[in-house]
Every structure is written in structure tokens, then in C-alpha cells.
Amino acid sequence: MSVCSMSGHGEAYASADGVAATVHLRSYNRRHREIVVRISPDEWGFLAAEIESRIGSVVTRGMVHCSIVVDLLGESAGCSIDIGLAEHYGRLLRRLARRLSVKDGITLSDVIRLPGVVSVRRSSRIRSRVRRVVLSAVSEALAGLETSRRFEGERLKRQLLVLVKRLGAYLSRIEKRAPGVVEEYRRRIQKRLTELAAAPENDREAVNREVVLMAERSDISEELVRLQSHLEQAACALESGGTCGRKLDFLAQEMMREINTLSAKARDLKISNLAMDFRLDLEKFREQVQNLQ
Numbered sequence: 001m002s003v004c005s006m007s008g009h010g011e012a013y014a015s016a017d018g019v020a021a022t023v024h025l026r027s028y029n030r031r032h033r034e035i036v037v038r039i040s041p042d043e044w045g046f047l048a049a050e051i052e053s054r055i056g057s058v059v060t061r062g063m064v065h066c067s068i069v070v071d072l073l074g075e076s077a078g079c080s081i082d083i084g085l086a087e088h089y090g091r092l093l094r095r096l097a098r099r100l101s102v103k104d105g106i107t108l109s110d111v112i113r114l115p116g117v118v119s120v121r122r123s124s125r126i127r128s129r130v131r132r133v134v135l136s137a138v139s140e141a142l143a144g145l146e147t148s149r150r151f152e153g154e155r156l157k158r159q160l161l162v163l164v165k166r167l168g169a170y171l172s173r174i175e176k177r178a179p180g181v182v183e184e185y186r187r188r189i190q191k192r193l194t195e196l197a198a199a200p201e202n203d204r205e206a207v208n209r210e211v212v213l214m215a216e217r218s219d220i221s222e223e224l225v226r227l228q229s230h231l232e233q234a235a236c237a238l239e240s241g242g243t244c245g246r247k248l249d250f251l252a253q254e255m256m257r258e259i260n261t262l263s264a265k266a267r268d269l270k271i272s273n274l275a276m277d278f279r280l281d282l283e284k285f286r287e288q289v290q291n292l293q
Contacts, residue, residue, distance in 0.1 A: 181266060
């Protein structure tokens with residue numbers, strides 16, 4: 001199964017039986033799903049809920065903007081004028097003009113543009129044709145959107161797998177360095193005692209106890225095991241595909257927590273530098289993961 005990016009675009013044009021529809025879809029990164037549908041003219045707004053449902057059946061995460069323009073080719077429609085509402089608007093506007101002490105410049109064109117004054121009646125036959133053509137265009141645009149998202153997702157997948165490999169290489173170097181940390185600590189203490197004076201037996205025992213305690217405190221084996229496990233899970237999720245964005249984001253957070261703990265426990269300059277490099281690439285990994293569905 002392919003990995004999908006949350007970013008993509010799709011567009012389509014469909015026409016039949018005197019109806020034409022142009023659809024533009026664009027998706028963006030967003031933590032949760034949000035779908036915005038805009039249809040022009042407004043009279044076809046009753047289709048928005050059905051279109052949103054169709055998009056939602058494909059897009060599980062991210063922001064989607066859907067813009068639709070409908071044209072009727074040579075169709076006429078019945079119109080009606082609500083005279084009572086027009087008179088009501090006129091009275092309110094004249095009252096407002098007097099209240100504001102401005103000249104009453106109300107025209108007929110001003111009134112008929114107000115909501116509800118002029119309404120267009122479409123037959124059920126025309127509405128059905130518009131619905132059919134619009135949904136056909138939406139389906140085609142949605143297929144284009146998914147193709148775009150999969151293409152971008154596969155590109156991100158390759159980049160993320162490269163980062164997983166690099167993170168694994170850092171862990172291998174840290175793992176090789178870890179046993180030498182305790183031994184180096186032992187040598188530093190022994191050298192210091194030798195410089196002061198010949199160490200009596202009880203001092204050598206104190207050194208050994210301190211080294212054992214330091215070894216326990218600086219043991220990073222558990223963190224290394226968990227980090228390696230998280231990297232394996234991340235690689236598996238990427239290879240499996242599907243909606244893996246949230247899982248990878250969670251794994252990235254866990255790895256950041258583990259590498260911070262490891263760095264604090266090791267108290268070694270070389271390991272600290274490797275941990276810093278690990279964190280920098282892990283941040284790149286997490287930024288890219290935010291783009292995945």
C-alpha cells in the first residue's frame with residue numbers, strides 16, 4: 001500500500017445535458033481532517049454536504065479546499081420577487097439614512113441584490129442534471145488528488161527511509177562507544193589517585209565501588225534497545241504504507257525522549273556529540289512525518 005502525503009491537488013471539468021462543472025481540489029497539512037466546499041453560484045450549495053462526504057471517504061487527515069463553478073448552458077429559470085420583503089428592506093434603509101443624517105440614495109438595483117428579494121426556481125430535472133455532472137467532476141478531481149498525494153508520499157517515504165538508516169548508524173556508533181565510557185572513568189580516577197600518592201587498599205576499594213556505581217548510573221543499554229526497536233517499527237510502517245503519519249509522529253516523540261535520557265546518562269563527550277547529531281536528523285524526520293496522512 002502506498003504512503004500518502006497530505007499535500008496534493010486535483011482538478012476536473014465535466015459537461016453534459018447543458019450543464020458544465022469545473023472542480024479544483026487542494027489539500028494541505030493539518031493535524032485533523034477539515035474539508036471546506038465552496039460552490040458558485042450559491043443556489044447549488046445543497047450539494048456541499050454530499051461532496052464533503054465523498055471527499056471524506058478518501059481523505060482521512062488534512063485540510064481540503066474544494067472549489068466548484070457550475071454553468072448552465074442555455075437554460076432558463078423561473079424567477080420570483082418577494083415584494084413584501086423588498087418593501088421591508090426599503091423602509092429599514094430609509095430609516096437608517098435618517099438616523100445617520102445622510103442622503104437617501106436607495107435604488108432599485110440596491111434592493112434586488114439584498115438576500116431573499118429575488119429567488120430562482122430550478123426544476124427538479126435541472127437540479128438532478130447539475131448534481132450528476134458536479135459529482136462526476138468531483139470524482140475525477142478526487143482521483144487526481146489521490147494520485148498527486150501518493151506521488152508526493154512515495155517521495156517522502158524514500159527520504160524518511162534514508163533518515164531511518166542514518167539514525168540507525170548513529171546508534172551503532174553509540175553502542176560501540178558505550179563500553180569504553182566506564183573504563184575511561186576508571187582510568188581517570190586511578191590516575192588521579194596515583195598522582196596524589198600511592199593509594200592504600202581501602203582507597204582502591206572505594207575506587208571500585210565508585211566505578212560500579214557509575215557503571216549502573218550510566219548504563220544506556222535499555223535506551224539503545226528501545227531506540228532500535230522504534231527505528232525498526234518506523235521502517236516497517238513506511239514499508240507497509242497506508243495511514244502511518246500519526247504512528248510515525250508518536251515514534252519520533254518517543255525516540256526524542258529516549259535519546260535525551262541516553263545523552264544525560266552517558267556523560268561522555270563523544271556520545272553526547274553523536275546524540276546531538278541523532279537529534280538533528282530526528283527533527284528532520286519528524287518534520288517530514290507531519291506531511292504524511
